[in-house]
Amino acid sequence: MLEVKDLHVNFQTFRGTIEALKNINFSIAEKEVVGIVGESGSGKSITALTILGLLEKNADIASGEITYRGDNLLALSKKEIQTIRGKKIAMVFQEPMTALHPTMKVGEQLSEVIRRHRNVSRKEAKRLMLVALNDVHIHQPEYVAKQYPFELSGGMRQRIVIALAMAAPPDLLIADEPTTALDVTIQHEILQLMKELNEKKGTSILFITHDLGVVSQICNRTIVMYAGEVIESGETKDVLYTPQHPYTKALIEALPDGKNANVPLKAIQGEVPNLMERPIGCAFASRCSHVMETCKTNPPALAHWQNQHDVACWLERG
Amino acid sequence: MTAIIEMDQVQKHYTKGKLTIKALDDTTISIAEGDVLGLVGESGSGKSTFGKLLIGLEPPTGGEIRYQGAPLWKKNKYVRRKPGELQTVFQDPQSSLDPRMTIKEIIIEPLYALSKNERKQKESYDNLLKLIKRVGLKEEHLERYPHEFSGGQRQRIAIARALITEPSFIILDEPTSALDVSVQAQVLNLLKELKEERGLTYLFISHNMSVIKYMCSKVAVLYKGNIVEIGSTEQLFNNPQHPYTEILLSSLPSLFENKEKAIEGFAETAQPKGENSCIFYEKCPRRTDQCMTSPALESRGKDHFAVCHY
Amino acid sequence: EEGGEPQSGDETSASAQTLTVAMTADQGTLDPAVTMDNSAWKITYPAYERLVEYDGASTEVKPGIAKDWNVSEDGKTWTFTLNEDHKFADGSAVNAEAVKFTFDRTLKIGNGPAEVYSVISEIKVDSDYVVSFELEENFPPFLSTLAANYGGIVNPKVMDHEKDGDLGQNYLAANTMGSGSYELAEWKQGEYIKLSANKEAKVQPGISEVYFRIVGDGATQRMQLEKGEIDIAEGIPTEQIESVQSMDNVELLQKPSLLVDYVYVNSSKGNEALQDSKVRQALSYGIDYESMIDVVHQGYATPMRGPVPDGLWGHNPEAFQYELNVEKAKKLLSEAGAEDLTLKLLYSDNKTWWETEALTIQANLKEIGVNVELNKVAYATSREMMEKGDFDLALGVWSPDFGDPYMFMNYWYDSVNFGLAGNRAFYKNEEVDGLLKQAATSNDQAEREALYHDVQDIVIEEAPYILLFQKDFVLPVSKSVEGFVYNPMLEGIYNLAEMTKQ
Amino acid sequence: MELQPQAESVQAQPVKKSALLYKLKKNKLTMVGAVILGVIILAAVFAPVLTPYNPNMIDAANKFQGPSWSHWFGTDEVGRDIFTRILYGARLSLGLGIVAILIAAGIGLVIGTISGYFGGMIDQAIMRTMDMVLAFPTLILAMALAAALGPSIQNAMIAIALVKIPVYVRLARSETLSLRESLFVKSAQTFGIRPFRIIRKHIMPNSVSPVIIQGTLDVGDAILLIATLGFLGLGAQPPAPEWGAMISIGWKYLLDFWWYPTFPCLFLFLSAGALNLIGDGVRDVLDPRSSR
Amino acid sequence: MIKTIFKRLLLLVFVVFGVTLITFILSNIIPGDPASMMAGQRANEETLEQVREQLGLDQPVLTQYANYMQGLLTGDLGTSIRTQKPVLDDLLIFFPATLELAVLAFLIAIVIGIPLGILAAVKKNTFRDHASRIFTISGISTPVFWSGLLVIFIFYGVLGWFPSNGRIDMAINPPTHVTGFYLLDSLLSGDLVAFQSSLRHIILPAIVLSFAQLAIITRQVRASMLEVLEKEYFRTAIANGIHGPYLLIKYGLRNALIPTITVIGVSFGALLGGAVVTETVFGWPGMGKYVVDSIAYLDFPAMMGFTVFISIGYVLINLVVDLSYYVLNPQIKE
């Protein structure tokens, strides 16, 4: 359904060129839920923004192709992409606090989007709006609909943002860390809601998060990104339970396992490399506990490992 | 251990037209020095409001809050005893950073509330460098502006900013919800170390139960502006007393939990029939007719209280 | 109405019955007992009649409401016999009572015009149509003052409109109640004033309606004139006059006027050096008069000869006139020990050409080593500064209110007026005072003329004024307008009753 | 556990300066504006070299000459060279106009942010006072102030600055009202930062944008206003070669001697345009977000 | 809200009081003697005294002020020294004309300026942005008398499409007075001839007058729009499929409007004041000319009356502006 091929995205800044995405390849099939995980700054959000053509002005799509049902999104005219946004592909943004129109009542914002995509009367849109609010577990929807974003809690805002994105409902929902501000119960409900959407309406979901727990719960497939590259991808259970890349492993180890509060958590040593001066070899080399000589000079490409499980690491190839 | 914060029957009601939202309702709680009090609860249950009252952003509509024995609010006016003592990290890093300041300026900004001497001393470049490295930022970031960072990086900036005054009490409002696991680990480690090093006290607001479990010594569960259960982390996690706490614990998505374990969710919504019914009545899976009258906070063990008839 | 065809508005002016005059500003009060503004007189003059009127283009008077008059031996009693067929617009007769009422009213109101008639001690109604004026002293120019605008006879019925004891001032400010050929028909403030024929008037005009339209901008007036939308354009500055001459439908009237342009040299209160007549003479020698006229008025002006302008009796064509003589000026200055003189030249924006004039004076005097600092202020401020004598040099214009050299000589040089209007030069000379007094009280015109000539010789020598030029009256008038006669005493006033339009 | 500092950690660069340059360079229009203004200023400074005439020298024989090789922009009603007067006038008009607006915008920004931030009685008092000032027709007030201060060119400039303050107060205040509610201001409050520092460091930089826009647009107006005061004898006295005065005297001659008012107008337009371009650039430079 | 309005209206009294007081003080600072202006050049001291007495200028300043305020309370603005008529009468004649002109100019400025500003922001640094910049800057930096005269020359002198001066053809009777706005009045009375004529008369001056304000509005809208365009919520809206005018207006303009409205409010005052020159050039019978003449004449009652009028108008307009902040940004507390 959606295929990202050879995507390179650079940012021009006065300090130099930032290679934010490098050679990204992945695809999402119909009805599939794909997760992207990775450290902060690894290019998850940029990937999502590129798909919708919403990159900042200083971004430069150096190469690549994003095909959605046969159309290359990157080549579409402004008019054409407008018909896709929201209706075909919708996105939940990472920061719910600033993603809402600050001076418009949330109900109004939501009904407008509903009206746009579902071609219904004002009254009907209002009804659907209340239903949508209820769907994302907002208590007292009538009351909240009349509130302004600044009067809502973080989680409430995030749920409104989710409701906005699901209004159409779209064929593909890109959810960029949609549940960061939600408590577990609501998060659970929202994930259920997304699952439902996926199962009943056939909506595919690209789920960006760094919460591996969430990934395990909802995603069929998982992509792990690091420094603007895909370093591992495969069936969720394969990636999470038999991680191959040392980075993926390290990520999993960093989670508090809820058992021992006295042992420090295992954070990954070192820092994400400066994307302006990518190391010649593997980007993770400097932090890797299994680093070898080749790693420092030769960048490993994403290669097939076993049943749909791809890894970009010299280690796994012996 | 002495109580650093005492809340006595504190309430915060927002009124809009005829409707009143009880963001916080008659809350009585105290936080002891050196404690890490975890505040969990449903989204919109008043966690951030709780923090706002402490930090001076919103005045309470009733009750009294004391910091080290002295009231924090006098007639809607916030009394700041010593600047930099109480710090916050907000839930929303993006809008809490001034877009026109560089990271360096942002981080040292709280020092300007201190006396000159103290500022000079804490402002030193070494100190600053050490701090930003601890939160996982780099020296080269110092001259950049907030918009140039990813969400996680911004939150680290906010944390560094809260730490710079070497406060004794920090309100952390979902400090790691925007962070990736690796950084989250770094930050949590850092917070923990700092607490040990400096004997800090935290109010840790989060909805991530494993984080809470890792960080907190004590946990309070908030539901619709009311504390429904409070107790030491151990007791609360091992022996939850309130049905809402149980639901919270069970809905935790985790790599390590057995995924097949049935999740006990909310019950079908039922309208409470009386004015005085239990606040959780609507969704409680164990509601009975007794719940039509509201339960009181009862002891359920050492330092363990819950508001439930069962 | 496409394509530059005349607007519907000029259909009116195309009619022979309508004359349209473009004036630059709206008028203030129209009450003849109050207004001192001669641009308002163009409206009031045709709406009222006076005991005597100026005769054609001359400054002499002819009978008006009064058919004849005589003056007593001592010059203190003037008796007028009135025509019996003059009627106010409401049909009531213009009689001796009305005359007495008019002047009593003016004196009682006590504004500027009262000042002109302050010499009157009493007015007597001798019979229905005979009225006499008792003066406090012999005042030969008296007859002439009666022909001026303030001599307009007002219908006593104005008292019906009296409010709060204002003697009808408020009403007359925006209405006319006279026996002239026209009466005010409509006044759209800021737009136009319309006069229409007074049916009761003795003299019925050829043009029944006259519009005085306010067009503030000269360039616009020019375009309107070219399109025939207006017949007379008052506001075209001389720099733009050239272009008018190329218009087929317009004629340019050019006559010497009695408007005199000069510089007050503050002889008592200004820079001390100015108290020395040599310095003042030097200043007069320092001006390039010819080129001044060229620059300031594109040649539309005449050099002066003495203070009394050409066209008014008392003018002396033989009088001495300074000419540009840098050497002499410098010599005089060094004799007076006034090298490195710096003088402040005060002026306002009251006259459009003053700026240029001031600049030229500044440039001219620089040649003789006098440094002139320009001091341009608001009109009202300039008036106050002049009153206080707070200047070295100041620009001034003067035009006579009545046709008598008294207007120049006595106002300017008599120390009675020291520092007052006219004598803003703060000039004082006892000999001059004596001669002027004599001239003002004699009833023999020849004797007066001789006296004035004597005074002129002295004051020219003493040079408290730099006499620059006598401005020409220049007016673009549509060729379709006939019968306009320019009377230098009635600057800006039209003899509407005698004018016609094709 | 302490994180190990990266070995290859980059030295802190003097990024601020390079950022500024980068932005300015990227903003070609700002450069255009700066070049135009620079040329005008240079021409004004080197006027004595660039033109053989004296700005106040009267040459009656050559009045109202059209543009020609000897008089590029023609001559005026007393034969002065208009080009020369424009160059010399640039010092006066541009200088005064810019300074007046700088004063007004600066003071306005301070008062407006204070008023908006504190609200309540302070706000009411300030805003009602501003209302009073604004309610006066500009000209009457400037005139009265200039008269009260005594007629001099500096005082005229001060008068104009004072008259213009309220506009900036209102603009700054309206921005402040919104900023006051923003989270970053609130967080500064929670640190216990003193109000004046909050205003200075957080409110002002974020509310400066409309002030700059208005300011760069206002300079032209200020120049014309100075001329008007000049007419009332309260500003620069003739024959000072002031642009506004040249325009206001010259406009009457537009139809016959078009060059007289037109060239000063053109220069006013060029300067105002250049300032506006620069203003946009400054706004961009001050706004870190626009550097992306 | 109502309480706020009420409070502000009370403060209006304070403003008017202050304005008159300042005017009064200023009138005593500005050099010049109204009595001498009234009595004419050649008046002597006695006449001057008499005139002063008549005008009440012989009394102490405070008494004069007290008298003035007393009059003001009963709606008496005094008598003009220059025209000798009650100031209120004069202003009531001229004010509607000025207001009509200013309102129309204002509407033109808004109707053109806001879309132009949005366009310039959306098309930042493109040809259209530059074109709008040149257009608007020429608006602000060409003095009204220059552009006014040029417009008259072209549209009246050369093309003859529009009349050069006045409010309505002299031959046409103005419509019956209802609002004092000829355009409205003629429509109300169904007098199409008068409507056409007054429209043709007002169009040029209104356009010329609007020119400068247009520039300010356009630039301000552009600047604030640029800020909004960078906001996250704007991007969210786009991602949710909102586009077209709704996006630009509801999401963009609405949040860009506060500074714009502020300058609009302020500039309306400027429009009223700035009408002076336009009125002179176009012979528009409004207050501007009246005031300029009054200033030159030191006609203080007239100046005071004018100031009172303008300040009330100004305060009311900016009250609306201030109230609009609460509507535009609900977070701002009253």
Ligand SMILES: Nc1ncnc2c1ncn2[C@@H]1O[C@H](COP(=O)(O)OP(=O)(O)OP(=O)(O)O)[C@@H](O)[C@H]1O
């Ligand atoms: N407009 C921009 N200009 C320059 N660099 C940018 C820009 N936008 C993003 N970047 C950089 O691109 C990299 C990838 O950013 P991105 O937002 O995709 O991270 P992320 O994976 O979403 O991280 P997080 O989990 O923290 O949200 C980061 O290093 C960021 O600093």
Ligand SMILES: Nc1ncnc2c1ncn2[C@@H]1O[C@H](COP(=O)(O)OP(=O)(O)OP(=O)(O)O)[C@@H](O)[C@H]1O
């Ligand atoms: N300014 C305000 N005006 C009106 N209601 C408000 C305001 N601020 C907060 N509220 C309401 O108060 C309640 C509690 O909000 P709060 O932000 O404390 O929730 P929270 O527990 O922090 O939720 P989350 O986990 O989603 O951040 C919410 O229902 C919210 O709508």
Ligand SMILES: [Mg+2]
């Ligand atoms: Mg992201």
Ligand SMILES: [Mg+2]
């Ligand atoms: Mg919260």
